Amino acid sequence: MKIEKTNAIITGATGGIGRRFAQHLVENGASVLLVARDTQALLELRENLVNQPGIETERVAIFSCDLLEEEQRNRLISYIENSPTPINTLINSAxxxxxxxxxxxxxxKIEQIIKLNTLTPILLSKALLPHLEKQGDAQIVNIGSTFGSIGYPGFSSYCASKYALRGFSEALGRELSQTNVKVKYLSPRATNTKLSTANIIAMNKELNVAMDSPDEVAEQLLRLLDSDMHELAIGWPERFFSKLNQVLPNLVSKAIIKQLPTIRRHAGLV
Ligand SMILES: NC(=O)c1ccc[n+]([C@@H]2O[C@H](COP(=O)([O-])OP(=O)(O)OC[C@H]3O[C@@H](n4cnc5c(N)ncnc54)[C@H](OP(=O)(O)O)[C@@H]3O)[C@@H](O)[C@H]2O)c1
Known part of the structure; x- marks a missing residue:
């Protein structure tokens, strides 16, 4: 879908990655509905966006919502269903x-991770499908992770949530393959946001793991939206190791287990 024709709901819009998605989308002509819990952060983000030349106020809407609360999620869904500018893209980034x-x-915490990273995108996709099916072209983009393809110590619940999200994206994409709704999965590698806490950054530095800027992730999102690709994994060697993990998992295990003392130390274990 052409970016200027995109009218996207972005969950997690005030996050490190979400706010750069919003910026890159609106500066390329798209309209956005920004969703997060913190109303003040949403207001400030909208202010920043619409204060830029060429970005009309009506192209940036906000909706504060705790996506883990059913009643609030339902309010968001009915807001979208009744919006005068129909949403044609769902970006699950929270x-x-x-x-x-x-x-x-x-x-x-385990429950929150699984609910927010996996269950919420599934429920939002289901609830918004009838609406998306009424649009000319429509997309659902799920933001996964390299850890949706590689099980990494210290992140077991997160890996579980992203593996499940990848499986969901693949299955739903096949289910909807003969409809107007395309399902896509973007997997960033480690990225500099507040989700990458100081101990994660220190560990990545020691293990020579590269970290991207949120802008690099946003550029890849635009590439994915404007293409026929179903899946886009960011970063080399992460892409290579994700594939290797499918065919030779024992080899990848050996390499990761060698890192275990470093991982344990940064996770606060000795
Ligand atoms: N950073 C990385 O290293 C990295 C790497 C690979 C993949 N990813 C994925 O990229 C996506 C974005 O991550 P990020 O780094 O931008 O995270 P982030 O900076 O921590 O932002 C998280 C966003 O989610 C929102 N959020 C959290 N709980 C919510 C809830 N219950 N209801 C509604 N909104 C909620 C937050 O806003 P409020 O707190 O105001 O609700 C915020 O906008 C995530 O799916 C993450 O798994 C990140």
Missing amino acids: GDNQFSFLEDTPDK
């Missing part, structure tokens, strides 16, 4: 994470 070994991860 996400949560915690770098800790399973035994140190509170049950509540």
